[in-house]
Amino acid sequence: MSVQTTDYVASEIRSPVGFLANRVFIYGALAFWAFICLFPIYWTITTSFKTAVDVTQGHLIPFVDFQPDWKGWRSLGLSPDSIFQTSTVREEFFKRFMNSVITSVGASSLAIVIGSLAAYGLTRYRYQFAWFKNEDISFFFLSQLILPPVVLALPFLVLYREVGLLDTRIGLILLYTLMVLPIVIWIMRDQFNSIPVELEEAALVDGLSIWGAFFRIVMPIALPGMVAAFILAMVLCWNEYFFAALLTSTDAKTIPVMVASQTGSQGINWWSMAALATAAIAPLAVIGIALERYLIMGMTAGAVK
Amino acid sequence: MADQTTNAWPANAGPADLISPGRKQLGFAVMAVATLGLLAVIALQILYKSEVTTLGFDTWRPIVYAYILWGVALAVGQVLTRGEDGQRALFLLPALLFTIAMVIFPTLFGFYIALTDWNLSSFAGRKFNGLDNFWQMLADPYYRNALFNMVLYVLAVLVEYVIAFGLALLLNAQIRARKFFRVVFLLPLMLSPVAVSWMIGKSLMEYRFGPAATLARHLGWDNPAFFSNPITARISIMVLDAWTFIPFMMIMLLAGLQAMSRDVLEAARVDGATTWQTFWQVTFPLMLPVSVTAVILRIIFKLKLADIIITVTSGGPGGATDSVSSFIYREYRDRSNVGYGTMLAMAYLVLIVVFVTWLLKFANRFVRNVN
Numbered sequence: 001m002s003v004q005t006t007d008y009v010a011s012e013i014r015s016p017v018g019f020l021a022n023r024v025f026i027y028g029a030l031a032f033w034a035f036i037c038l039f040p041i042y043w044t045i046t047t048s049f050k051t052a053v054d055v056t057q058g059h060l061i062p063f064v065d066f067q068p069d070w071k072g073w074r075s076l077g078l079s080p081d082s083i084f085q086t087s088t089v090r091e092e093f094f095k096r097f098m099n100s101v102i103t104s105v106g107a108s109s110l111a112i113v114i115g116s117l118a119a120y121g122l123t124r125y126r127y128q129f130a131w132f133k134n135e136d137i138s139f140f141f142l143s144q145l146i147l148p149p150v151v152l153a154l155p156f157l158v159l160y161r162e163v164g165l166l167d168t169r170i171g172l173i174l175l176y177t178l179m180v181l182p183i184v185i186w187i188m189r190d191q192f193n194s195i196p197v198e199l200e201e202a203a204l205v206d207g208l209s210i211w212g213a214f215f216r217i218v219m220p221i222a223l224p225g226m227v228a229a230f231i232l233a234m235v236l237c238w239n240e241y242f243f244a245a246l247l248t249s250t251d252a253k254t255i256p257v258m259v260a261s262q263t264g265s266q267g268i269n270w271w272s273m274a275a276l277a278t279a280a281i282a283p284l285a286v287i288g289i290a291l292e293r294y295l296i297m298g299m300t301a302g303a304v305k
Numbered sequence: 306m307a308d309q310t311t312n313a314w315p316a317n318a319g320p321a322d323l324i325s326p327g328r329k330q331l332g333f334a335v336m337a338v339a340t341l342g343l344l345a346v347i348a349l350q351i352l353y354k355s356e357v358t359t360l361g362f363d364t365w366r367p368i369v370y371a372y373i374l375w376g377v378a379l380a381v382g383q384v385l386t387r388g389e390d391g392q393r394a395l396f397l398l399p400a401l402l403f404t405i406a407m408v409i410f411p412t413l414f415g416f417y418i419a420l421t422d423w424n425l426s427s428f429a430g431r432k433f434n435g436l437d438n439f440w441q442m443l444a445d446p447y448y449r450n451a452l453f454n455m456v457l458y459v460l461a462v463l464v465e466y467v468i469a470f471g472l473a474l475l476l477n478a479q480i481r482a483r484k485f486f487r488v489v490f491l492l493p494l495m496l497s498p499v500a501v502s503w504m505i506g507k508s509l510m511e512y513r514f515g516p517a518a519t520l521a522r523h524l525g526w527d528n529p530a531f532f533s534n535p536i537t538a539r540i541s542i543m544v545l546d547a548w549t550f551i552p553f554m555m556i557m558l559l560a561g562l563q564a565m566s567r568d569v570l571e572a573a574r575v576d577g578a579t580t581w582q583t584f585w586q587v588t589f590p591l592m593l594p595v596s597v598t599a600v601i602l603r604i605i606f607k608l609k610l611a612d613i614i615i616t617v618t619s620g621g622p623g624g625a626t627d628s629v630s631s632f633i634y635r636e637y638r639d640r641s642n643v644g645y646g647t648m649l650a651m652a653y654l655v656l657i658v659v660f661v662t663w664l665l666k667f668a669n670r671f672v673r674n675v676n
Binding site for chain 1: 364365366368369389392393394395396397399400401403404407408411412414415418471472475478480484486487488489490491492493494495496497498499500501503504505507508509513514515516519548553556557560605608609611612615616629630633634637638643646647650651653654657658661
C-alpha cells in the first residue's frame, strides 16, 4: 500500500535510482494485475481450440505448445467447416442467445423508462402519500437493492405458475426490471440533480407543459446518464443466473443457464465448454471495452459528492 | 392511492381551481369503476378457484391485466381530478405500482408460504403448519453453517477493499496507457459469474491439469486440491468472487481519488510529510466517505452470493462453502421443499435487513466521528 499517487511523489524522490525503483514497482504491479485479469480469459479462448490431449497436458501457447483445432467450435456448430451445415447445438445456442438479448434489452429498457420518470419526479416535485414523503419513497426504491433474489425466487415460482408466466421471457423481463430498477433510479436521480431547475422553469414560461419540458428539455441533457444506466443494467441482466435457473426450463432459458447446464454427468467436454463460455462472455467484453466510459459513469454516480 | 402532490415547484401553478366539477366527478368515477372492476375480477377468480362458481379463468393471468388496467385508470383519474398535480404524480406512479406489485405482494405471499408444509413433489399439496418450519430451521446445522459462511464471505470484503484501494492508487498514479489498464482491470466485472466459475473454478483450478494447480505444485504445494478441503474451498470461492467484484470497488475508489483536490496533497508535501504519512493522514481520511459507500454496496452484493457456489462446488464439500442463497436454491432444486426453503429465505431477509440497517447507522456515525 505504499504506492502513492506519484505525480507529487515522483518530484520528491531526487535520486534517479529511487525514481526508477518506483517506476518499476508501479509498472510491475500493473502488469501483474493485468495478467491476473486477462489470463483466465486467454485460457478460455485458447482452450476452445484445444483437443483433449492438449487440455490434459496443460498446454498453453498456440502453435508452440499445440496445434489449434476447431474442435470446440465445431461442437457448437460455429467452426468454418460446420457453419453451413445444420446443427442442433447451434440452433439451441442462438435460441438461448436471443433469449438473453431480448430479456436483458427488454428489462433494461423498461427499467430506464419507469426508473427515469420516477427519479425525475423525486428530484423535482414533492410528493406525499399518507405519511410517506419523498425521502421515504426514495428509500423504498433503493432499499430493494438489499432484497436477495432468493427471497423473491420461491414466491415468484409459485406465482408465475399460477399466472402462466413460468418459463416465459416476459416473466424474466419483469423480474430483471425489478432487480435493476433501484440502480437505475440511483443513477438517474444523480443525473437529474445535476441539471439546473432554471432550464425547465424557462421552458414552462415559454408555454411547455410539465411533460413537454421533461421530454424536450431535460431528456436530451440526461441522455448520457440514461445510456450509462442502460449499459450497467444490461450487464447485470445478461449475467443473471439465479432467477433464470429457477424460473425457466425449456423456452426462455438464457445463456448463463445453458453454460451451467453443460457440466453434465459424464465428464466435461473442455473444448466445447470453453467455446460456449467464450461465446457467452464475448458480447459483454466487447460492450465493456467500447462503452467503458459509460460504465464507469454509471458505477460512480452518486459515489463522489 | 391518494398521493397528494404538494406544489413545491414551480411557484406559478395554481391549477386546482381551473378544474371543472364535472371533470373532477368523471375522474373519481373512472377510479371508482376501475377499483370496483379489479376487486370484482379478483373476487370472481377466488370464487372460481375455490370451486364456488363455474365462471372464471383457468390461470390468474387476467388478474395481472386487470391490475395494469387499474393502474392506467388510476393515472387517468389523477390527471382528471388534480390537473397539473396529477400530471406530476404520473412520473412516480408507474415505478411505484410496478414495485409494489412485484415486491410487496410476493413478499407477503412468501411469509405465508413460509408457514406451510409444502413440497412440490408430493401430492399432499399445501398444508398450514404454523411455526414448524421455524423450529426446524433453528435446529438445522446446515443453515447455521451457511449463515456462518456468509459472515466469512462478508469479512473477505475487507481484503477485497485493500486490493481495490491499491489498484485505484496504481491507476491514479502518473502512468502511461492508463485507459488500457483501466479497461483491462474492469473486464472481470463484465463477465458472467457462471462463465467465470467455469473458466476459473472448474478449468483453471482443475486438480490435474489446470494451470493454477500446476503453478501451485511448482510453488511447493504438493496436493493443490482447491475444492476438497473445507478451508481451501472457502478461500477459493472468495478468490473467485473477489476476481469478479474487485473492479467494482476499484472504480468507485478511483473516482474518489480523482475528485480529491490537489491542493491538500500539495499542502501536506510542503509541510514535509512523507508518502506514508500523506496517505494515512490525508488521502485515507478524505477517501473515507467513498470507501464506506463502496464497501457497503459491495457487502450488499456479497449477501446475494450464489451463482459461483452453485456452479463450482454446489455447496460442497459437505456444505462447507454454502452461502445462504445457494443452500436454499438446492433445498428447492433437489428436494422441492418450497415451504421450508421459503422460511429460510424469509429468516435471511429479516437478518440482513437488520444487519444492513445497523451497518448504515454504524457507518454514518463512523464517518462523522472521524471527520
